[in-house]
Amino acid sequence: MDLKDLRVNGRRLRESLEEMARIGGTPGGGVQRLTLSDEDRRARDLFVAWLREMDLEITIDQMGNIFGRRPGLNNDLAPVMSGSHIDSQPKGGRFDGILGVMGALEVMRTLHENRVQTERPFVIVDWTNEEGSRFAPAMVGSGVWAGALDLDWVYARTDVRGSKLGQELERIGYKGQVPARKRPVQAYYEYHIEQGPILEREGRTIGAPKGILCLHWYDIFVEGTANQVGPTPMEGRNDALCAAAEMILAVNRLPARMGGNLVATVGEIHNFPNSRNIIPDKVHFTVDIRSWDDDLALRAWEEVEKEFQGLAAARGCPLRAEVTWRVEHSPFDERLVERVLRQAERLGYSSRRMVSGAGHDASYMNQVCPTAMIFVPSIGGRSHVEVERTTWEDCEAGANVLLHCLLESLQEK
């Protein structure tokens, strides 16, 4: 068979996605597979079992990243890699991340059953803690692997209950021995849902992002004075929650104030002691700022931090701000982006260039090797929610584009 005519099995891809969606499935039709939870472990176990069926060489590194390697004809050549993440947001969707892992698995199965020999080895990967929701920051599996984050710092990250990431890795049995350290890679492709409205709005099937926005995360701690809500007069209060409320609105107004090309969000807040009849004395909230323009994002932070200080002083509620994480914007390899568009066209799918507003492990992989992504439409532009959906037809289309982009890289001498 001419390899150009090779296609993935869309039905099998769908069945794999449906089986994965049952692990941590929520009543609202989404999944909750928080990183290093029991659900994450069960999904990892299933993934590893599927890798074993193809006799792949399986490696689990110190970060719990899972790799499955299929040898090539020349194993001295750097491998080609593809994958994404198995973890999800709380009450998240059944496509974010897992589509890229199951898509790469479907490509692996297609090569396996057709006994396709490739010049280079092919490595499929599941990166640990892409979401950063349970343990901040995000993308730490690929971040450590790429040499951008320190392993011990990542191990020491805690969740809201005080559990450490390193201990949780051990608890679920995925703290491997192999160093989480980069090696030469010929190309990395990550297949993902768009998570935005553009492809659907334009009726196109494939998106080829030119890169990913920068991601800047901050943690803000506001301190007030707790007191009985009844007897305490309104004047003279130091209400930490009111101060935080004003700061949150300042974040929401930031993009308009800075002139656009920027998004800024407060998505997480913890109020203490969180009782209806106690004036709050401690609030912790997060700030997420993203832009293609790293300098604009940094200036936005400086502006809003100044504003925070003014709001804090006015309410007598001092604040502490921590820079939790910054990843620069990632312009992908133009040759690979072109390849995605060319393969989409050859396979008869409409496509367009775009930008990724969502973070992906591809950001860190882009620091290691030529990288590109393949996007398929998100119905209603909804993602990180239980109703997150992509049609099965589009899932199959994206996997076919992935297959042929991978094949091109795998046959490079």
Ligand code: GLV
């Ligand atoms: C990752 O899911 C992100 O926050 O974009």
Ligand code: MN
């Ligand atoms: Mn994702």
Ligand code: MN
């Ligand atoms: Mn996500």
